[in-house]
Protein backbone atom coordinates (compact mmCIF):
# COMPACT_ATOMS: atom_id res chain seq x y z
CA UNK A 52 0.00 0.00 0.00
CA UNK A 53 1.17 3.48 -0.70
CA UNK A 54 1.56 6.00 2.06
CA UNK A 55 0.64 8.98 -0.06
CA UNK A 56 -1.57 11.20 2.03
CA UNK A 57 -5.13 11.71 0.84
CA UNK A 58 -5.92 14.61 -1.42
CA UNK A 59 -8.47 17.11 -0.18
CA UNK A 60 -11.98 15.95 -0.91
CA UNK A 61 -12.79 16.97 -4.45
CA UNK A 62 -14.56 20.24 -4.75
CA UNK A 63 -17.26 20.91 -7.25
CA UNK A 64 -15.60 24.16 -8.32
CA UNK A 65 -14.04 23.84 -11.73
CA UNK A 66 -10.38 23.08 -11.14
CA UNK A 67 -7.90 24.28 -13.76
CA UNK A 68 -7.55 21.68 -16.47
CA UNK A 69 -3.97 20.78 -15.62
CA UNK A 70 -4.73 20.35 -11.93
CA UNK A 71 -7.72 18.19 -12.74
CA UNK A 72 -5.66 15.94 -14.92
CA UNK A 73 -2.89 15.63 -12.31
CA UNK A 74 -5.55 14.73 -9.74
CA UNK A 75 -6.98 12.13 -12.05
CA UNK A 76 -3.58 10.53 -12.63
CA UNK A 77 -2.89 10.51 -8.89
CA UNK A 78 -6.25 8.86 -8.26
CA UNK A 79 -5.56 6.30 -10.98
CA UNK A 80 -2.27 5.34 -9.33
CA UNK A 81 -3.66 5.25 -5.82
CA UNK A 82 -6.75 3.27 -6.77
CA UNK A 83 -4.65 0.82 -8.78
CA UNK A 84 -2.46 0.23 -5.75
CA UNK A 85 -5.45 -0.40 -3.47
CA UNK A 86 -7.02 -2.85 -5.89
CA UNK A 87 -3.76 -4.69 -6.55
CA UNK A 88 -3.24 -5.07 -2.83
CA UNK A 89 -6.78 -6.40 -2.50
CA UNK A 90 -6.14 -9.02 -5.22
CA UNK A 91 -2.84 -10.14 -3.71
CA UNK A 92 -4.42 -10.41 -0.27
CA UNK A 93 -7.24 -12.52 -1.67
CA UNK A 94 -4.75 -14.84 -3.36
CA UNK A 95 -2.72 -15.25 -0.19
CA UNK A 96 -5.90 -16.23 1.66
CA UNK A 97 -6.65 -19.08 -0.72
CA UNK A 98 -3.83 -21.52 -0.05
CA UNK A 99 -5.16 -24.22 -2.40
CA UNK A 100 -5.41 -21.80 -5.27
CA UNK A 101 -2.03 -20.34 -4.42
CA UNK A 102 -0.50 -23.82 -4.49
CA UNK A 103 -2.00 -24.54 -7.92
CA UNK A 104 -0.65 -21.30 -9.37
CA UNK A 105 2.80 -22.21 -8.13
CA UNK A 106 2.76 -25.89 -8.92
CA UNK A 107 1.28 -25.59 -12.40
CA UNK A 108 4.43 -24.22 -14.11
CA UNK A 109 6.54 -26.89 -12.45
CA UNK A 110 4.28 -29.58 -13.85
CA UNK A 111 4.38 -28.08 -17.33
CA UNK A 112 8.14 -27.93 -17.22
CA UNK A 113 8.75 -31.46 -15.97
CA UNK A 114 6.00 -32.99 -18.09
CA UNK A 115 7.01 -31.43 -21.38
CA UNK A 116 10.67 -31.76 -20.54
CA UNK A 117 10.22 -35.53 -20.23
CA UNK A 118 7.68 -36.05 -23.01
CA UNK A 119 9.64 -34.32 -25.72
CA UNK A 120 13.18 -34.81 -24.53
CA UNK A 121 14.23 -36.30 -27.81
CA UNK A 122 12.76 -33.78 -30.22
CA UNK A 123 16.03 -31.89 -30.26
CA UNK A 124 17.32 -34.71 -32.43
CA UNK A 125 14.91 -33.81 -35.23
CA UNK A 126 17.01 -32.31 -37.99
CA UNK A 127 16.53 -28.53 -38.16
CA UNK A 128 15.64 -28.14 -34.48
CA UNK A 129 17.47 -25.28 -32.79
CA UNK A 130 19.91 -27.06 -30.60
CA UNK A 131 22.42 -24.32 -30.34
CA UNK A 132 23.06 -24.54 -26.64
CA UNK A 133 21.98 -28.10 -26.27
CA UNK A 134 19.16 -29.52 -24.20
CA UNK A 135 15.44 -29.47 -24.79
CA UNK A 136 15.01 -28.32 -21.19
CA UNK A 137 16.81 -25.12 -22.06
CA UNK A 138 14.68 -24.78 -25.16
CA UNK A 139 11.33 -25.14 -23.43
CA UNK A 140 12.07 -23.14 -20.28
CA UNK A 141 11.07 -19.81 -21.89
CA UNK A 142 8.24 -21.64 -23.69
CA UNK A 143 6.82 -22.98 -20.45
CA UNK A 144 7.19 -19.59 -18.81
CA UNK A 145 5.16 -17.89 -21.52
CA UNK A 146 2.66 -20.71 -21.55
CA UNK A 147 2.14 -20.45 -17.79
CA UNK A 148 1.61 -16.71 -18.10
CA UNK A 149 -0.85 -17.35 -20.92
CA UNK A 150 -2.97 -19.88 -19.10
CA UNK A 151 -3.16 -18.12 -15.77
CA UNK A 152 -3.98 -14.74 -17.32
CA UNK A 153 -6.68 -16.34 -19.47
CA UNK A 154 -8.56 -16.83 -16.19
CA UNK A 155 -8.14 -13.22 -15.08
CA UNK A 156 -11.70 -12.24 -16.01
CA UNK A 157 -13.22 -14.80 -13.66
CA UNK A 158 -12.40 -12.44 -10.78
CA UNK A 159 -14.59 -9.78 -12.40
CA UNK A 160 -17.45 -12.20 -12.79
CA UNK A 161 -17.19 -13.18 -9.13
CA UNK A 162 -17.23 -9.48 -8.25
CA UNK A 163 -20.31 -8.99 -10.43
CA UNK A 164 -22.10 -11.89 -8.81
CA UNK A 165 -21.26 -10.62 -5.34
CA UNK A 166 -22.30 -7.05 -6.05
CA UNK A 167 -18.76 -5.80 -5.43
CA UNK A 168 -18.46 -4.63 -9.03
CA UNK A 169 -21.53 -2.41 -8.86
CA UNK A 170 -20.47 -0.93 -5.56
CA UNK A 171 -17.06 -0.06 -7.01
CA UNK A 172 -18.64 1.41 -10.14
CA UNK A 173 -20.86 3.65 -8.00
CA UNK A 174 -17.74 4.85 -6.14
CA UNK A 175 -15.15 7.30 -7.50
CA UNK A 176 -12.81 4.47 -8.41
CA UNK A 177 -11.33 4.94 -11.88
CA UNK A 178 -12.34 2.34 -14.47
CA UNK A 179 -8.72 2.37 -15.61
CA UNK A 180 -7.62 1.52 -12.05
CA UNK A 181 -9.96 -1.46 -11.98
CA UNK A 182 -8.17 -2.76 -15.08
CA UNK A 183 -4.67 -1.76 -13.99
CA UNK A 184 -5.24 -3.37 -10.59
CA UNK A 185 -5.92 -6.77 -12.15
CA UNK A 186 -3.04 -6.37 -14.61
CA UNK A 187 -0.53 -5.45 -11.92
CA UNK A 188 -1.71 -8.43 -9.92
CA UNK A 189 -1.32 -10.72 -12.95
CA UNK A 190 2.17 -9.37 -13.57
CA UNK A 191 3.15 -10.04 -9.99
CA UNK A 192 1.99 -13.66 -10.15
CA UNK A 193 3.63 -14.08 -13.55
CA UNK A 194 6.93 -12.77 -12.18
CA UNK A 195 6.84 -15.18 -9.26
CA UNK A 196 5.90 -18.09 -11.53
CA UNK A 197 8.67 -17.19 -13.96
CA UNK A 198 11.29 -17.15 -11.23
CA UNK A 199 10.06 -20.51 -9.97
CA UNK A 200 10.39 -22.07 -13.42
CA UNK A 201 13.89 -20.68 -13.72
CA UNK A 202 14.72 -22.16 -10.33
CA UNK A 203 13.45 -25.60 -11.28
CA UNK A 204 15.14 -25.47 -14.68
CA UNK A 205 18.42 -24.48 -13.06
CA UNK A 206 18.13 -27.28 -10.50
CA UNK A 207 17.50 -29.71 -13.36
CA UNK A 208 20.71 -28.67 -15.05
CA UNK A 209 19.63 -25.99 -17.52
CA UNK A 210 22.10 -23.14 -17.99
CA UNK A 211 21.39 -19.85 -19.75
CA UNK A 212 24.24 -17.87 -21.20
CA UNK A 213 22.06 -14.77 -21.42
CA UNK A 214 22.43 -14.33 -17.65
CA UNK A 215 20.57 -11.69 -15.65
CA UNK A 216 19.64 -9.67 -18.73
CA UNK A 217 18.15 -12.77 -20.28
CA UNK A 218 16.10 -13.46 -17.18
CA UNK A 219 14.95 -9.85 -17.07
CA UNK A 220 13.82 -9.90 -20.70
CA UNK A 221 12.01 -13.17 -20.06
CA UNK A 222 10.15 -11.73 -17.05
CA UNK A 223 9.25 -8.67 -19.11
CA UNK A 224 8.04 -10.69 -22.08
CA UNK A 225 6.00 -12.99 -19.82
CA UNK A 226 4.43 -10.02 -18.02
CA UNK A 227 3.56 -8.31 -21.29
CA UNK A 228 1.83 -11.37 -22.72
CA UNK A 229 0.11 -11.76 -19.36
CA UNK A 230 -1.21 -8.23 -19.57
CA UNK A 231 -2.41 -8.71 -23.15
CA UNK A 232 -4.30 -11.89 -22.35
CA UNK A 233 -5.61 -10.71 -18.97
CA UNK A 234 -6.99 -7.53 -20.58
CA UNK A 235 -8.67 -9.64 -23.20
CA UNK A 236 -10.10 -11.92 -20.53
CA UNK A 237 -11.36 -8.92 -18.54
CA UNK A 238 -12.98 -7.42 -21.62
CA UNK A 239 -14.75 -10.69 -22.40
CA UNK A 240 -15.88 -10.94 -18.78
CA UNK A 241 -17.46 -7.49 -19.01
CA UNK A 242 -19.10 -8.32 -22.32
CA UNK A 243 -20.49 -11.80 -21.63
CA UNK A 244 -20.83 -11.51 -17.81
CA UNK A 245 -21.02 -15.25 -17.39
CA UNK A 246 -18.39 -17.62 -16.05
CA UNK A 247 -18.92 -20.55 -18.45
CA UNK A 248 -18.97 -18.35 -21.53
CA UNK A 249 -15.80 -16.57 -20.43
CA UNK A 250 -13.91 -19.80 -19.82
CA UNK A 251 -15.07 -21.24 -23.14
CA UNK A 252 -14.01 -18.19 -25.15
CA UNK A 253 -10.73 -17.89 -23.31
CA UNK A 254 -9.80 -21.54 -23.97
CA UNK A 255 -10.81 -21.11 -27.58
CA UNK A 256 -8.27 -18.29 -27.92
CA UNK A 257 -5.51 -19.46 -25.62
CA UNK A 258 -5.03 -23.01 -26.91
CA UNK A 259 -4.40 -22.11 -30.57
CA UNK A 260 -2.13 -19.24 -29.53
CA UNK A 261 -0.17 -21.74 -27.55
CA UNK A 262 0.16 -24.41 -30.23
CA UNK A 263 0.76 -22.00 -33.08
CA UNK A 264 3.92 -20.77 -31.40
CA UNK A 265 7.41 -22.02 -30.76
CA UNK A 266 6.86 -22.46 -27.04
CA UNK A 267 7.30 -26.23 -26.95
CA UNK A 268 8.33 -26.97 -30.53
CA UNK A 269 10.73 -25.18 -32.81
CA UNK A 270 8.57 -23.83 -35.62
CA UNK A 271 11.41 -24.60 -38.02
CA UNK A 272 10.35 -28.23 -37.86
CA UNK A 273 6.63 -27.39 -38.06
CA UNK A 274 4.60 -27.14 -41.28
CA UNK A 275 5.23 -23.96 -43.24
CA UNK A 276 1.79 -22.49 -42.50
CA UNK A 277 2.36 -22.80 -38.76
CA UNK A 278 5.65 -21.02 -39.16
CA UNK A 279 3.88 -18.30 -41.08
CA UNK A 280 1.04 -17.88 -38.59
CA UNK A 281 3.45 -17.88 -35.67
CA UNK A 282 5.02 -14.71 -36.98
CA UNK A 283 1.80 -12.85 -36.16
CA UNK A 284 1.26 -14.59 -32.85
CA UNK A 285 2.02 -12.45 -29.76
CA UNK A 286 2.70 -15.62 -27.78
CA UNK A 287 5.43 -16.43 -30.25
CA UNK A 288 6.82 -12.89 -30.01
CA UNK A 289 7.17 -13.30 -26.26
CA UNK A 290 8.69 -16.79 -26.52
CA UNK A 291 11.14 -15.89 -29.26
CA UNK A 292 12.27 -12.71 -27.52
CA UNK A 293 12.82 -14.55 -24.24
CA UNK A 294 14.60 -17.45 -25.88
CA UNK A 295 16.92 -15.22 -27.84
CA UNK A 296 17.76 -13.10 -24.78
CA UNK A 297 18.53 -16.24 -22.78
CA UNK A 298 20.86 -17.65 -25.40
CA UNK A 299 24.46 -16.58 -25.36
CA UNK A 300 23.98 -14.55 -28.55
CA UNK A 301 20.96 -12.33 -28.07
CA UNK A 302 19.69 -10.79 -31.30
CA UNK A 303 18.47 -7.43 -30.08
CA UNK A 304 17.24 -6.57 -33.54
CA UNK A 305 14.71 -9.39 -33.13
CA UNK A 306 14.03 -8.95 -29.40
CA UNK A 307 13.32 -5.24 -29.18
CA UNK A 308 10.70 -5.01 -31.95
CA UNK A 309 8.89 -7.99 -30.46
CA UNK A 310 8.84 -6.42 -27.00
CA UNK A 311 7.69 -3.19 -28.64
CA UNK A 312 4.81 -4.93 -30.41
CA UNK A 313 3.84 -6.65 -27.18
CA UNK A 314 3.84 -3.35 -25.33
CA UNK A 315 1.71 -1.68 -27.98
CA UNK A 316 -0.70 -4.59 -27.94
CA UNK A 317 -0.83 -4.54 -24.14
CA UNK A 318 -1.74 -0.84 -24.12
CA UNK A 319 -4.37 -1.35 -26.83
CA UNK A 320 -5.95 -4.31 -25.02
CA UNK A 321 -5.90 -2.45 -21.69
CA UNK A 322 -7.84 0.39 -23.32
CA UNK A 323 -10.25 -2.00 -24.92
CA UNK A 324 -10.94 -3.61 -21.54
CA UNK A 325 -11.48 -0.20 -19.94
CA UNK A 326 -14.01 0.63 -22.67
CA UNK A 327 -15.81 -2.64 -22.02
CA UNK A 328 -17.07 -1.21 -18.71
CA UNK A 329 -19.46 0.86 -20.79
CA UNK A 330 -20.97 -2.25 -22.26
CA UNK A 331 -21.32 -3.73 -18.78
CA UNK A 332 -22.99 -0.60 -17.43
CA UNK A 333 -25.40 -0.50 -20.35
CA UNK A 334 -26.64 -3.91 -19.23
CA UNK A 335 -27.48 -2.68 -15.72
CA UNK B 336 -41.30 20.24 -8.54
CA UNK B 337 -39.52 23.59 -8.45
CA UNK B 338 -35.75 23.63 -7.98
CA UNK B 339 -35.17 23.55 -4.28
CA UNK B 340 -31.83 24.54 -2.79
CA UNK B 341 -32.44 22.33 0.24
CA UNK B 342 -33.10 19.28 -1.92
CA UNK B 343 -30.45 16.58 -1.62
CA UNK B 344 -31.91 14.77 -4.57
CA UNK B 345 -34.30 15.74 -7.35
CA UNK B 346 -35.25 13.34 -10.11
CA UNK B 347 -37.77 14.31 -12.75
CA UNK B 348 -39.58 12.24 -15.35
CA UNK B 349 -37.09 9.37 -15.48
CA UNK B 350 -37.76 6.74 -18.08
CA UNK B 351 -35.86 3.55 -18.78
CA UNK B 352 -36.71 0.68 -21.08
CA UNK B 353 -34.76 -2.56 -21.07
CA UNK B 354 -34.48 -4.34 -24.41
CA UNK B 355 -36.43 -7.51 -24.93
CA UNK B 356 -34.79 -10.63 -23.58
CA UNK B 357 -35.32 -14.02 -25.27
CA UNK B 358 -38.34 -13.21 -27.39
CA UNK B 359 -40.22 -11.24 -24.74
CA UNK B 360 -41.31 -7.64 -25.23
CA UNK B 361 -39.08 -4.78 -24.02
CA UNK B 362 -39.58 -3.91 -20.35
CA UNK B 363 -40.51 -0.35 -19.47
CA UNK B 364 -38.89 -0.30 -16.01
CA UNK B 365 -39.39 3.44 -15.43
CA UNK B 366 -42.20 5.39 -16.98
CA UNK B 367 -41.79 9.01 -15.92
CA UNK B 368 -40.75 8.58 -12.33
CA UNK B 369 -40.15 11.73 -10.27
CA UNK B 370 -38.98 11.88 -6.70
CA UNK B 371 -37.12 14.29 -4.45
CA UNK B 372 -35.48 14.09 -1.06
CA UNK B 373 -34.92 17.15 1.15
CA UNK B 374 -31.59 17.46 2.95
CA UNK B 375 -31.45 15.42 6.15
CA UNK B 376 -34.69 13.52 5.53
CA UNK B 377 -35.65 9.96 4.65
CA UNK B 378 -37.85 9.21 1.66
CA UNK B 379 -39.11 5.69 1.05
CA UNK B 380 -39.91 4.29 -2.37
CA UNK B 381 -42.52 1.69 -1.63
CA UNK B 382 -43.50 -0.80 -4.28
CA UNK B 383 -43.83 -4.42 -5.12
CA UNK B 384 -41.39 -6.61 -7.13
CA UNK B 385 -40.52 -5.09 -10.46
CA UNK B 386 -42.06 -1.69 -9.70
CA UNK B 387 -38.82 0.04 -10.68
CA UNK B 388 -37.24 0.83 -7.31
CA UNK B 389 -33.81 -0.64 -7.98
CA UNK B 390 -33.74 0.82 -11.47
CA UNK B 391 -34.30 4.25 -9.93
CA UNK B 392 -31.47 3.66 -7.48
CA UNK B 393 -29.15 2.47 -10.26
CA UNK B 394 -29.79 5.62 -12.27
CA UNK B 395 -29.38 7.96 -9.31
CA UNK B 396 -26.11 6.28 -8.29
CA UNK B 397 -24.69 6.61 -11.85
CA UNK B 398 -24.65 2.86 -12.48
CA UNK B 399 -27.26 2.98 -15.22
CA UNK B 400 -28.39 5.76 -17.51
CA UNK B 401 -31.95 6.93 -17.90
CA UNK B 402 -33.35 7.03 -21.43
CA UNK B 403 -34.82 10.42 -20.62
CA UNK B 404 -35.48 12.66 -17.66
CA UNK B 405 -33.13 14.55 -15.37
CA UNK B 406 -31.65 13.87 -11.97
CA UNK B 407 -29.50 15.87 -9.61
CA UNK B 408 -27.94 14.33 -6.55
CA UNK B 409 -26.29 16.65 -4.01
CA UNK B 410 -26.80 19.38 -6.58
CA UNK B 411 -24.82 17.51 -9.25
CA UNK B 412 -26.28 16.28 -12.52
CA UNK B 413 -25.94 12.49 -12.67
CA UNK B 414 -25.35 12.28 -16.40
CA UNK B 415 -23.11 15.34 -16.73
CA UNK B 416 -20.79 14.74 -13.77
CA UNK B 417 -21.18 11.15 -12.63
CA UNK B 418 -17.82 11.25 -10.88
CA UNK B 419 -18.88 14.22 -8.79
CA UNK B 420 -22.01 12.32 -7.77
CA UNK B 421 -19.95 9.26 -6.82
CA UNK B 422 -18.05 11.31 -4.25
CA UNK B 423 -21.27 12.55 -2.68
CA UNK B 424 -23.22 9.31 -2.35
CA UNK B 425 -23.17 6.04 -0.49
CA UNK B 426 -24.84 2.96 -1.95
CA UNK B 427 -26.21 -0.05 -0.14
CA UNK B 428 -27.48 -2.14 -3.00
CA UNK B 429 -30.22 -4.74 -2.89
CA UNK B 430 -27.84 -7.63 -2.59
CA UNK B 431 -24.98 -7.69 -0.15
CA UNK B 432 -21.85 -6.26 -1.71
CA UNK B 433 -18.97 -6.60 0.71
CA UNK B 434 -15.85 -8.45 -0.39
CA UNK B 435 -16.20 -11.91 1.20
CA UNK B 436 -12.45 -12.53 1.19
CA UNK B 437 -11.69 -9.37 3.18
CA UNK B 438 -12.39 -8.72 6.84
CA UNK B 439 -15.02 -6.22 7.90
CA UNK B 440 -12.32 -3.72 8.74
CA UNK B 441 -10.49 -4.21 5.44
CA UNK B 442 -13.72 -3.73 3.53
CA UNK B 443 -14.27 -0.40 5.25
CA UNK B 444 -10.70 0.83 4.93
CA UNK B 445 -10.62 0.07 1.20
CA UNK B 446 -13.93 1.84 0.65
CA UNK B 447 -12.67 4.84 2.61
CA UNK B 448 -9.37 4.99 0.74
CA UNK B 449 -11.14 4.86 -2.61
CA UNK B 450 -13.23 7.79 -1.44
CA UNK B 451 -10.05 9.76 -0.76
CA UNK B 452 -9.62 9.34 3.00
CA UNK B 453 -6.05 9.09 4.26
CA UNK B 454 -5.01 5.75 5.66
CA UNK B 455 -5.32 6.90 9.26
CA UNK B 456 -8.63 8.67 8.62
CA UNK B 457 -10.01 5.55 6.92
CA UNK B 458 -8.91 3.35 9.82
CA UNK B 459 -10.38 5.72 12.38
CA UNK B 460 -13.68 5.93 10.57
CA UNK B 461 -13.77 2.15 10.12
CA UNK B 462 -13.29 1.60 13.85
CA UNK B 463 -15.98 4.16 14.63
CA UNK B 464 -18.53 2.58 12.30
CA UNK B 465 -17.72 -0.97 13.40
CA UNK B 466 -18.31 0.05 17.00
CA UNK B 467 -21.51 1.93 16.15
CA UNK B 468 -22.99 -0.94 14.21
CA UNK B 469 -22.03 -3.50 16.84
CA UNK B 470 -19.52 -5.21 14.59
CA UNK B 471 -16.38 -4.46 16.58
CA UNK B 472 -16.00 -8.07 17.71
CA UNK B 473 -16.21 -9.32 14.15
CA UNK B 474 -14.02 -6.59 12.66
CA UNK B 475 -11.11 -8.94 12.02
CA UNK B 476 -13.16 -11.79 10.56
CA UNK B 477 -13.64 -12.41 6.84
CA UNK B 478 -16.95 -10.98 5.66
CA UNK B 479 -17.92 -14.38 4.23
CA UNK B 480 -18.29 -15.66 7.80
CA UNK B 481 -20.83 -12.95 8.72
CA UNK B 482 -24.50 -13.73 9.33
CA UNK B 483 -27.08 -12.10 7.07
CA UNK B 484 -27.77 -9.35 9.58
CA UNK B 485 -24.08 -8.64 10.17
CA UNK B 486 -23.36 -8.57 6.44
CA UNK B 487 -26.17 -6.08 5.94
CA UNK B 488 -24.81 -3.86 8.70
CA UNK B 489 -21.39 -4.03 7.08
CA UNK B 490 -22.97 -2.95 3.79
CA UNK B 491 -24.49 0.06 5.52
CA UNK B 492 -21.16 0.90 7.16
CA UNK B 493 -19.41 0.72 3.78
CA UNK B 494 -22.01 3.07 2.36
CA UNK B 495 -21.38 5.55 5.16
CA UNK B 496 -17.62 5.47 5.41
CA UNK B 497 -17.02 8.79 3.65
CA UNK B 498 -19.97 10.60 5.28
CA UNK B 499 -21.95 10.84 2.06
CA UNK B 500 -24.48 13.61 1.63
CA UNK B 501 -26.99 11.18 0.16
CA UNK B 502 -27.30 7.53 1.11
CA UNK B 503 -29.19 5.00 -1.00
CA UNK B 504 -30.57 1.98 0.84
CA UNK B 505 -32.07 -0.56 -1.56
CA UNK B 506 -34.20 -2.91 0.54
CA UNK B 507 -31.91 -2.76 3.59
CA UNK B 508 -33.93 -5.22 5.65
CA UNK B 509 -35.18 -7.76 3.13
CA UNK B 510 -34.19 -11.24 4.28
CA UNK B 511 -33.45 -10.22 7.87
CA UNK B 512 -35.18 -11.83 10.81
CA UNK B 513 -37.54 -9.60 12.83
CA UNK B 514 -34.94 -8.89 15.48
CA UNK B 515 -32.24 -7.90 12.99
CA UNK B 516 -34.81 -5.83 11.13
CA UNK B 517 -35.75 -3.92 14.28
CA UNK B 518 -32.07 -3.31 14.99
CA UNK B 519 -31.53 -2.04 11.46
CA UNK B 520 -34.52 0.28 11.75
CA UNK B 521 -33.16 1.76 14.95
CA UNK B 522 -29.80 2.23 13.27
CA UNK B 523 -31.21 3.91 10.16
CA UNK B 524 -33.27 6.24 12.33
CA UNK B 525 -30.21 7.25 14.33
CA UNK B 526 -28.16 7.64 11.19
CA UNK B 527 -30.27 10.24 9.56
CA UNK B 528 -30.32 12.19 12.81
CA UNK B 529 -26.57 11.96 13.58
CA UNK B 530 -24.98 12.15 10.19
CA UNK B 531 -27.26 14.68 8.57
CA UNK B 532 -27.47 12.38 5.61
CA UNK B 533 -30.41 12.41 3.24
CA UNK B 534 -31.63 8.86 2.65
CA UNK B 535 -33.51 7.34 -0.24
CA UNK B 536 -34.79 4.00 0.95
CA UNK B 537 -36.62 1.37 -1.07
CA UNK B 538 -38.74 -1.22 0.61
CA UNK B 539 -41.44 -3.86 0.29
CA UNK B 540 -42.50 -3.32 3.87
CA UNK B 541 -45.27 -0.87 4.59
CA UNK B 542 -44.30 -0.90 8.22
CA UNK B 543 -40.74 0.01 7.35
CA UNK B 544 -41.83 2.98 5.28
CA UNK B 545 -44.26 4.06 7.98
CA UNK B 546 -41.66 3.82 10.73
CA UNK B 547 -38.63 5.32 9.03
CA UNK B 548 -39.66 7.65 6.28
CA UNK B 549 -40.46 11.33 6.51
CA UNK B 550 -42.13 10.97 3.14
CA UNK B 551 -43.33 7.94 1.21
CA UNK B 552 -43.62 7.62 -2.55
CA UNK B 553 -45.64 4.64 -3.74
CA UNK B 554 -44.18 3.29 -6.97
CA UNK B 555 -46.11 1.16 -9.40
CA UNK B 556 -45.20 0.19 -12.96
CA UNK B 557 -42.32 2.63 -13.12
CA UNK B 558 -43.99 5.74 -11.77
CA UNK B 559 -44.85 7.36 -8.48
CA UNK B 560 -48.59 7.04 -8.03
CA UNK B 561 -48.82 9.02 -4.82
CA UNK B 562 -46.41 10.81 -2.52
CA UNK B 563 -46.62 12.45 0.88
CA UNK B 564 -45.89 12.00 4.58
CA UNK B 565 -47.31 8.77 5.97
CA UNK B 566 -49.89 10.79 7.90
CA UNK B 567 -50.93 12.83 4.90
CA UNK B 568 -51.39 9.71 2.88
CA UNK B 569 -53.47 8.04 5.56
CA UNK B 570 -55.60 11.07 6.36
CA UNK B 571 -56.40 11.45 2.70
CA UNK B 572 -58.45 8.32 3.31
CA UNK B 573 -61.20 9.67 5.48
CA UNK B 574 -62.83 7.26 7.91
CA UNK B 575 -62.07 3.64 8.72
CA UNK B 576 -61.47 0.47 6.82
CA UNK B 577 -63.96 -2.32 7.28
CA UNK B 578 -62.54 -5.66 6.33
CA UNK B 579 -64.71 -8.74 6.05
CA UNK B 580 -63.32 -12.23 5.72
CA UNK B 581 -65.82 -14.59 4.06
CA UNK B 582 -66.01 -18.31 4.60
CA UNK B 583 -66.03 -18.77 0.83
CA UNK B 584 -65.65 -16.37 -2.07
CA UNK B 585 -68.94 -14.93 -3.33
CA UNK B 586 -69.22 -13.16 -6.64
CA UNK B 587 -72.09 -10.92 -5.66
CA UNK B 588 -70.69 -9.90 -2.26
CA UNK B 589 -69.32 -6.59 -3.58
CA UNK B 590 -72.71 -5.62 -5.00
CA UNK B 591 -74.33 -6.48 -1.69
CA UNK B 592 -71.97 -4.26 0.29
CA UNK B 593 -72.26 -1.40 -2.16
CA UNK B 594 -75.95 -1.17 -1.24
CA UNK B 595 -75.16 -0.75 2.48
CA UNK B 596 -75.64 2.91 3.44
CA UNK B 597 -72.50 4.73 4.64
CA UNK B 598 -70.14 2.31 2.94
CA UNK B 599 -67.93 3.18 -0.03
CA UNK B 600 -64.95 2.05 -2.08
CA UNK B 601 -65.83 -1.61 -1.84
CA UNK B 602 -63.27 -4.02 -3.22
CA UNK B 603 -62.83 -7.77 -3.11
CA UNK B 604 -59.74 -9.87 -3.10
CA UNK B 605 -60.51 -13.57 -2.92
CA UNK B 606 -62.46 -14.17 0.27
CA UNK B 607 -61.58 -10.74 1.63
CA UNK B 608 -63.80 -7.71 1.20
CA UNK B 609 -62.71 -4.20 1.98
CA UNK B 610 -64.72 -1.05 2.24
CA UNK B 611 -64.44 2.40 3.74
CA UNK B 612 -66.86 3.92 6.18
CA UNK B 613 -67.07 7.25 7.96
CA UNK B 614 -67.38 5.31 11.19
CA UNK B 615 -66.48 1.66 11.04
CA UNK B 616 -68.20 0.69 14.25
CA UNK B 617 -71.54 2.06 13.10
CA UNK B 618 -71.32 0.37 9.74
CA UNK B 619 -70.62 -3.15 10.98
CA UNK B 620 -74.21 -4.17 11.95
CA UNK B 621 -75.50 -3.07 8.53
CA UNK B 622 -72.73 -5.01 6.79
CA UNK B 623 -73.44 -8.21 8.71
CA UNK B 624 -77.17 -7.93 8.17
CA UNK B 625 -76.81 -7.37 4.43
CA UNK B 626 -74.47 -10.32 3.98
CA UNK B 627 -76.66 -12.55 6.13
CA UNK B 628 -79.75 -11.68 4.09
CA UNK B 629 -77.93 -12.63 0.92
CA UNK B 630 -76.85 -15.92 2.43
CA UNK B 631 -73.13 -15.12 2.45
CA UNK B 632 -71.33 -16.67 5.44
CA UNK B 633 -68.90 -14.37 7.27
CA UNK B 634 -65.77 -15.62 9.04
CA UNK B 635 -64.66 -12.36 10.64
CA UNK B 636 -65.05 -8.59 10.52
CA UNK B 637 -62.39 -6.09 11.50
CA UNK B 638 -62.40 -2.32 11.64
CA UNK B 639 -59.15 -0.42 11.39
CA UNK B 640 -57.83 3.08 11.14
CA UNK B 641 -56.37 3.61 7.68
CA UNK B 642 -52.94 2.11 7.12
CA UNK B 643 -50.44 2.57 4.32
CA UNK B 644 -51.80 -0.68 2.98
CA UNK B 645 -55.14 1.05 2.43
CA UNK B 646 -53.37 3.91 0.72
CA UNK B 647 -51.68 1.38 -1.50
CA UNK B 648 -54.92 -0.39 -2.38
CA UNK B 649 -56.55 2.92 -3.12
CA UNK B 650 -53.85 4.01 -5.57
CA UNK B 651 -52.61 0.81 -7.07
CA UNK B 652 -55.87 -1.09 -6.86
CA UNK B 653 -54.30 -4.26 -5.54
CA UNK B 654 -53.49 -5.42 -2.11
CA UNK B 655 -49.87 -4.83 -1.31
CA UNK B 656 -48.85 -7.72 0.90
CA UNK B 657 -50.04 -10.37 -1.51
CA UNK B 658 -48.53 -8.74 -4.54
CA UNK B 659 -45.24 -8.29 -2.77
CA UNK B 660 -45.21 -11.89 -1.68
CA UNK B 661 -46.08 -13.15 -5.15
Ligand SMILES: Nc1ncnc2c1ncn2[C@@H]1O[C@H](COP(=O)(O)OP(=O)(O)OP(=O)(O)O)[C@@H](O)[C@H]1O
Nearest residue numbers: 334335353362364383384385386387388389390391
Ligand atom coordinates in the same frame (compact mmCIF):
# COMPACT_ATOMS: atom_id res chain seq x y z
N1 LIG C 1 -30.61 -5.25 -16.14
C1 LIG C 1 -31.88 -5.46 -16.51
N2 LIG C 1 -32.15 -6.00 -17.71
C2 LIG C 1 -33.41 -6.21 -18.11
N3 LIG C 1 -34.50 -5.92 -17.37
C3 LIG C 1 -34.30 -5.38 -16.17
C4 LIG C 1 -32.98 -5.12 -15.67
N4 LIG C 1 -33.10 -4.59 -14.43
C5 LIG C 1 -34.41 -4.51 -14.18
N5 LIG C 1 -35.15 -4.98 -15.21
C6 LIG C 1 -36.63 -5.03 -15.26
O1 LIG C 1 -37.13 -3.76 -14.94
C7 LIG C 1 -38.27 -3.85 -14.10
C8 LIG C 1 -38.02 -3.07 -12.82
O2 LIG C 1 -37.01 -3.72 -12.08
P1 LIG C 1 -36.44 -3.20 -10.71
O3 LIG C 1 -35.29 -4.06 -10.37
O4 LIG C 1 -36.21 -1.74 -10.78
O5 LIG C 1 -37.65 -3.49 -9.72
P2 LIG C 1 -37.72 -3.37 -8.15
O6 LIG C 1 -38.81 -2.42 -7.85
O7 LIG C 1 -36.37 -3.06 -7.60
O8 LIG C 1 -38.15 -4.82 -7.75
P3 LIG C 1 -37.72 -5.74 -6.51
O9 LIG C 1 -38.61 -5.35 -5.40
O10 LIG C 1 -38.00 -7.11 -6.98
O11 LIG C 1 -36.29 -5.50 -6.23
C9 LIG C 1 -38.50 -5.33 -13.87
O12 LIG C 1 -39.49 -5.75 -14.77
C10 LIG C 1 -37.19 -5.95 -14.20
O13 LIG C 1 -37.37 -7.25 -14.72
Ligand SMILES: [Mg+2]
Nearest residue numbers: 388389390429
Ligand atom coordinates in the same frame (compact mmCIF):
# COMPACT_ATOMS: atom_id res chain seq x y z
MG1 LIG D 1 -35.09 -4.01 -6.38
